[in-house]
Amino acid sequence: MRRVISTTLIGLGAFLIMAAVLVKFYAHPSLATMPTNYESTTDLQAIDATIFDASTLEPKSTDLAISSYTVADSDVATPDGVVVWVNRTSILDTSVEGATCDPTVDAALPGCFQQTSDRSPFSAESGAAEACPDCGSYVDESVDVGGEYVVEQVEVNRSGQIFKGPFDMGKEDLQWWDSSLGEATTMKYVGTEKVDGLETYKLVQTIEPTQIGTRDLPGSVFDTDEDTITADEMYGMVRTIWFEPTTGSPVQRVEVRNQYFAFEGQEVPAFVGTVEYTPDTVSDLVDDGKFQSFFLGGMVWLFPLTMIVLGLAAIAGGLQIRRSGGGKRTSKKDRELVTA
Known part of the structure; x- marks a missing residue:
């Protein structure tokens, strides 16, 4: 016996x-990657934002409800270590009754202030954009064709981090992609900070007001006698993200946005306000971050x-x-x- x-x-x-040995050198590297079947919806808000109301041709103050839906395209053939995510962001003016960006609900899209769709290939481990010609990398844009707006897919050559930081983040700066600017700029590491008890790395990206395009607007918007004027579209941003460092996932995000039309020294707000995760979203992301950091972090040592x-x-x-x-x-x- x-x-x-x-x-x-x-x-x-x-x-x-x-x-x-297998947990340290096989299981951890295998799990510290983004899944090919990822799907999530993130809710954000902008309280008392100022937007340009196309129906009245004037700025208005309102609360915005923002939904960011992300799903992985698991059917596309990608190189090893590359995943493709498709993101659709819908911004609703909550002051409009029955606001929706879903044409199956209301084809008139009442209160749909803005909607964008992006398709992005990136590294499943580092989170950085990857060049993948066969994967498709584009953004849906509304284009004026013969006086009517149609949605076209515009190819985009992205760089930097897109959705998240790398797994096992260091205390260092990142290059973060900004879709409005159309390029990645430095997001500076400023220190550690706890979010609902979870230790995070805090990084800040500052984009000074930059011209990102032009927009034809009625002259009345700028109190001129001209029927139509061409205004510069200006964009500035201070983006702060708190990352859970083991997974590189954001658990809080605050964006101070300053987008406006400029013409002959005058400025008219186009989208000015603070966009951030809702409290419920932060709570859910923190809970998930605590579990994932313990699980993946524990696999290291x-x-x-x-x-x-x-x-x-x-x-x-x-x-x-x-x-x-x-x-x-x-x-x-x-x-x-x-x-x-």
């Missing part, structure tokens, strides 16, 4: 040590070391039991003489 127990303990110990210690203890226990059972045995003849 002792031999069975000792053999079992030694075998268990060897298994635990081997499993520790905690779980392997614990398994090695338990494995060595099991082997030592098995050897001790085997040695303690190896003393001189009493023969049957001796037992009979003793009991005679």
Whole structure:
């Protein structure tokens, strides 16, 4: 019986040590990548934002509800380590009754202030944009064709981080893609900060007001007698993101946006306000971040070391039991003489 127990303990110990090696060098690298079946909806808000109301040709203050739906395209053939995500962001003016950006709900799209769709290939491990001609990298844009707006797919050559930071982030700056600017700029690491008890890395991206295009507008928008004027479309941003460093996932995001039309020294707001995750979104992301950081972080050292210690203890226990059972045995003849 002792031999069975000792053999079992030694075998268990060897298994635990081997499993520790597999967890550290195989399981962790395999899990520290973005899944090809990813799907999520993130809710954001902009309280008391100022937007340009196309129906009245004037700025208005309102609350905006923003939904960002992201899904992975698991059907497209990609190079190893590359995933493709499609994101659709809808911005609703909550002051409009029945506001929707869904044409199946209301083809007139009442209160749909803005809607964009992006398709982006990127590294499943680092989160950085990847050049993948066969994957498709584009943004849907509304284009004026013969006086009517139609949606066209415009190819985009992205760079930098798109949706998230890399796994196992360092305390360093990132290059972060800005879709309005059409390029990646530096997002500076400014320190660590706790969000609802979760340790995060805080990074800030600052984009000074930059001309990103022009827009033909009625002259009345700028109090001129001209029927139509061409205004510069200006864009500035201060984007702050708090990342859970083990996964590189954002758990809080605050964007101070300053987008306006400029003409002959005058400025008219186009989209000015602070966009941020809703409290419920932050709570959900923090809870997920706490679990993922413990699970993936533990695979680096905690779980392997614990398994090695338990494995060595099991082997030592098995050897001790085997040695303690190896003393001189009493023969049957001796037992009979003793009991005679």
